[in-house]
Amino acid sequence: MIPQDFVKIMSASLGEERAERVIASLDSAPEVSVRVNPFKMSLSALREYFGDIAGDPVPWAEGEAFYLKERVSFTLDPLFHAGAYYVQEASSMYVGALLEKIFERMGRRDSFRVLDLCAAPGGKTTQLLSHLMSVEKGNPRNNSLVANEVMASRVAVLAENVAKWGCGGATVTNSDPSHFKGESFDIMVVDAPCSGEGMFRKDEKARENWSLNNVSLCASRQKRILTDIWDSLVDGGHLIYSTCTFNRYEDEDIVEWICSSLGAKCIEMRHFYPGEDRGEGFFAALMVKQGGGEECISSRKGHKGSSRNLSGLKVFESQFPMADEALSVNLPEGKYPTVELDRDSALRFLARETLSFKEQPTGYLLLTYKGLGLGFVKNLGNRANNLHPMPRRILSLKR
Numbered sequence: 080m081i082p083q084d085f086v087k088i089m090s091a092s093l094g095e096e097r098a099e100r101v102i103a104s105l106d107s108a109p110e111v112s113v114r115v116n117p118f119k120m121s122l123s124a125l126r127e128y129f130g131d132i133a134g135d136p137v138p139w140a141e142g143e144a145f146y147l148k149e150r151v152s153f154t155l156d157p158l159f160h161a162g163a164y165y166v167q168e169a170s171s172m173y174v175g176a177l178l179e180k181i182f183e184r185m186g187r188r189d190s191f192r193v194l195d196l197c198a199a200p201g202g203k204t205t206q207l208l209s210h211l212m213s214v215e216k217g218n219p220r221n222n223s224l225v226a227n228e229v230m231a232s233r234v235a236v237l238a239e240n241v242a243k244w245g246c247g248g249a250t251v252t253n254s255d256p257s258h259f260k261g262e263s264f265d266i267m268v269v270d271a272p273c274s275g276e277g278m279f280r281k282d283e284k285a286r287e288n289w290s291l292n293n294v295s296l297c298a299s300r301q302k303r304i305l306t307d308i309w310d311s312l313v314d315g316g317h318l319i320y321s322t323c324t325f326n327r328y329e330d331e332d333i334v335e336w337i338c339s340s341l342g343a344k345c346i347e348m349r350h351f352y353p354g355e356d357r358g359e360g361f362f363a364a365l366m367v368k369q370g371g372g373e374e375c376i377s378s379r380k381g382h383k384g385s386s387r388n389l390s391g392l393k394v395f396e397s398q399f400p401m402a403d404e405a406l407s408v409n410l411p412e413g414k415y416p417t418v419e420l421d422r423d424s425a426l427r428f429l430a431r432e433t434l435s436f437k438e439q440p441t442g443y444l445l446l447t448y449k450g451l452g453l454g455f456v457k458n459l460g461n462r463a464n465n466l467h468p469m470p471r472r473i474l475s476l477k478r
Contacts, residue, residue: 081105084291085276088326093352101325104354105280112137112169112358114144114206117214118246118408119451120163128158137357140172143209146357154473157425161451162243162406167202170277170351170358174268174319175206177365180347181266181317182210184367189220194264196256196308198226199233201240203270204249208241212248224249225264225389229256234395239471242403245452251395256307258391267312268319271301271333277323277360280353298328302336309341314370318343321363325350330362342369399468405445405452415445415455425453430473431465 081102089098114137115125122143126133134146146169153159153166182188193211198204204226211222226241226249228234234253241249274294278285305320312318320337322329330350337343343366351361397403404410418439420428425448428434436444436458444463446453456463 081279081286082289085289085326092325092327101352101354104352107280107353109280109353109359110169110357111147111150112144112167112172113147113164114140114167114172114202114209115164116162116205116244117143117209118212118244119161125164128163135357137169137172139176140169143175143206144169144172155426155476157420157422157429157448157453158451160243160429160471161448161453162245163449163451165202165205165240167206168359168361170356170361171202171270171321171323172206173349173351173361173363174203174270174321175210177319177347177363178207178210178266180365184317184346189222191222191265192263193222193224193266193268194259194262194308194311195224195226195268195270196304197228197270197272198251199228199230199237201226201237203268204237205240205244207268208244208246208249212246222248225252225262226250227252227254227259227392229254235398235470238395238397242397242406245406245408247407247409250389252389252392253395254392256304258393259308259311261390262311262392263313264311264316265313266317266319267308268321269305269308270321270323271297271304271329273297273301273322273324273329274326275323276325280359294326294328297324298333301329301333305333305337305341309368312368314368316368318366318368319363320366321361323359323361325352325360325362330364334364334366337366343367344369399471401466402454402468402471405454407452410445410452415443416440417445417447419447419450420453422448426473426476428453428456428465428467429471430476431467431469433465434463436463437461
């Protein structure tokens, strides 16, 4: 059931007729959309892979994403585990469009140090990497990305998705926003914790847990997070602020507060509404920090993007560096003997089942699926030890 207080807020913001249409759409089936990993596959190749169920491009991300006409079992797709694509809610992909607007405003695409503050599970992080890093080997962009997640229980998933993207250039941290004092970033993405109204179509619990009191608590938390992090954004730097909610208290009012209390200029705000846009509820705003003038970044000489020397921050170290190495597009060719797997064998590997490679050399073997690294086994001749990390394994191969 849709909370009545939520209905009142929507009616006040949109008018009764429009609010009724949007609210009615919350009982419809959500869209499914995928975004390609440009470091591992072309968009056309991914469309060909999905075949007849590949649908329309996502309008604000048409160069990298498209809708699917039906949901498939991504868990049982080895190409998904190889990091060839990310299943991301379409509305949230607008962050990529805003990053491109920053590049356009600044007249360049490199020498940016970027912070994704509330990054798990990694949808926006991997999209940022797609736009920040160069697809062409030997043509690196001098950009860096810090992907932070304050909740320890979620940071491992973030690190895994960054590893799947395989391009490098990101450091994963597990720190409170207040611990970033002393750091300096040109661009910040703050996808703030919110009351989750944009999840009403997907999650019944989101409806049950919603309340005006929770909205107020979320707005206070958002202000605290932004206050803690604001000094780490350079003068003239850009902030992308977003939520997966509809109400003005966490959206427009927060933007107005950022501008009046912290010192920013709003460049753009946009709402996404189910029933009007092909995606879930989402809000995004692009702002520039006032203080040193908007030219201060572009006028700096010799600025180096760097994610190192993160003093006071808890840098997350992967427990599975070898598994991550298998997913990297920067793995030197020929470093390990490679074995291409069919779909059934790939899924068995991902489920940590035992595979045999009697005809292959002993030692570490890099297993691939459609040319993309999946992971390693240690071939002993008569048997092979499956080195796929236990926490990343497929729990069931049943459809």
